[in-house]
Amino acid sequence: MTFFERTMLIGAAIFALGTGTSHVQAADSYPDRPIKIVVPYSPGGFTDILARQMSKQLSDKFSQPVVVENKPGAGTIIGAEAVARAKPDGYTLLMAVTTTLSSNPHLFSKLPYKISDFKPVALTGLTPFVLVANPSVPANNVRELIELAKKEPGKLSAATLGNGSSTHLVLSMLRGATGAEILDVPYKGASPALSDLVAGHVDLFFDAITTSLPHIQAGRLKPIAITSEKRSEAAPSIPTFREEGTPEMLAYSWYGLLAPAGTSDAITEKLNKAVNEALASPEIQEKFRTEGAESHPMSAKAFGELIEEHSRTWGKVIKDLNIQLD
Template structure:
């Protein structure tokens, strides 16, 4: 090849574009699924929809709520656990799915502890509510009624392993009572049966409990926090009615599949905490008996670990096992 030809070839080569690195699509560039592992109508669902709406507005993409109930939340949880860690599948978890289920379901084939904590959303006080047909008018009279005929009173929950289930296990342990558990496929159907008088009572969060109480369809005997709630100051605590120190709160937070990138988790956490700091959102939570609890992902992870230890011990002491 002559010098001129070689130079021409080299000059021509410089005209060929170099392969540019593939640009990553910004997240999110399509809808995000927020899985609720329970039926519509319960606290998990209500809080997920409120948070999902604001995240949709912040990120400019829909956060679509998908209810995937079954087996105490384990079916929906496993679906999220095995999803791609790309930020497009998240879960609104809670005290049952993230803390109690490892002890309740001993044959799980996947590690609940491997979920990536994103943001704690809220603590929710439980309301101990009874059908209007039950003669109990306060916690003391309910305990006396339960002790008079162990196992006769029935309490409902949104399913085995649900927050209502383990909260009632704690109540029975503290009061030395025995009642019969009636699990439902979600809080909504359970509340309908409670209003109808098919079951006697439940202990569930403010979002599903307060509306029928305020409508006179159910009677609230007490709340499970140590202090009365400003939004329901007329309802005494369980602790001040003969069960000192009783403090059983539900909590709800967003988690992601194992391997979700830390940068994406940080963005989500900052957005969630931004929402939790907004006065209208906090006021909305307070009217439903919920309290905003902003945390970093690391703080939320530590909180989950402590709660797993606490509720696992309770479950083992009471020999509650579901699989």
Template sequence: MQRRVLYHALMALSLATAACAASAQAAAKYPSRPIKIVVPFAPGGTTDALARLVGQHMTQDWGQAVVIENKPGAGATLGADAVAKAPGDGYTLLMGAAHHTIAQNVYAKVPYHFGRDFAPVTVVAMVPNMVVVNANVPARTIQEFIALAKSQPGKLNYGSAGAGTAHHLIGEMFKLRAGVDLVHVPYKGSSPAVADLLSGQVQLMFDTVTSGLPQVKAGKTRALAVTTAKRSSALPDVPSLSETVLPGFDVGTWFGILAPAATPPDIVNKLNAEIVKIINTPEVRKQMLEMGSEPVGNTPAQMAAQIKTELDAFGAVVKQIKLTVE
């Protein structure tokens, strides 16, 4: 009996050693052909711009073409599903975003699990969302706005890019934490929501800095706070919710690279080292900051922990407000 147990243990060790050796060998040869980064949105916008920026420098460094494939649809789940089902060899990657941690919770049917079917590589950038109000709203600070909202329950409206979007879920988190009654008005995209914010049809939005910065700088809207724990480099004078009225509030719109779950750790680590190096170059950091994105470049483990935290946090909000999107 002892011999049999020892035999099986040695066989398991031998197989594990062989698998590690094969993984290391595959990583040593990687990449030997073009790499595809799937962007689950239409061309244009932050997700696409960041994917192309990173891909361009990967091509220069590795001498292999990095092709961007835009695959929009089904709330960003169509492109993600294609990557989840791709071979785990490092040649098909996803430019994922916070939208995916939300979609996992709000869509009735998602053909993959975002926390299990992907190998996180690194968060490329974080774009803070901001509490932004129409210029005519009589609140100059976030404290004044919360007081105003509490004095007029159900009278102030906030616009979003649609039910189940980051704008919407961050708005609901804010309502629950701040104890205010705001009316959600969903639009078919960010542009019409911003148009109604400017005209005063809605009083506020939880818009991204990249989208809302031009109107703030022009004085057409007023940024009261950012939703990430750290202030935005693009709006250094605007405080965070965490440092003012809601300690610990830390939600933004992240964008990052993921691979299929079966991708060998050595290839994931090689991708991580390359992309983090790109993010930390002065040229790339400057370009990211100019588009309102905060460069990140963390480890696979840190990205995995962030995804789990967001899946749980958004899941709790979705359950509390009983939200389901078909």
């Protein structure tokens, strides 16, 4: 071996040792400045609410500001792309949803990000969808709604969070399962969709029960059915689609934190532990129970497996319904 070759090997070893040490030091001191959570929707929806709950919990645990930045649009693609390109240091995170990694890769042949651009951090929640209607809609259950939709095809309209969003796919599931023709009206976020639904500008919306429940309780909206296996503890009077004779309508949306690929295991494990501790707290457990969401603390690895499982489920739905957005 020449002197030059020996020098290169020694230099590479020193660099690797130094890099490993710096990663450990970075994890030990993490976080030493504010963390940003990017939400790929407008303020007001469940994803935004959940991110803000997590930001408060993490701020308390880390004694550092954790701020939420909303980047809505293009079915979470805009927000996801921003995080995919961020520095993998644990200071920019994405509050991802089912759409981001479990359905978009099946809907678009070209995305500005890849699944491998992200590293799972922690599952923050699961929620079924509740189909809510403006009180003026002359249907009070699934059977009446389908009969109405078939009697006047295209007259009923449903808000969604844009092409390829979970709400769009669940609406497509309903149309595919029942043959009902319901007009899809895309919005940039749940908050403006709910506002227009309450105002009567659209007729229906597949929403997270968390954000719809106050409107249901106040009589501003009426529930039709929920996509869970069993009735929600938060709203036990709402029947499931299965009870209503449409068992195909079983669907959940996941919410979770992702980091850019390349973020160190030590940092993601630190974040995972902090999130799971927050989810296990009596305050979060009670809030989730009363609002119809479910919390399931798990490892980052298990969260990654859940993303893949949902990807297979939604991929089959998308393929069966022949949905392609580019």
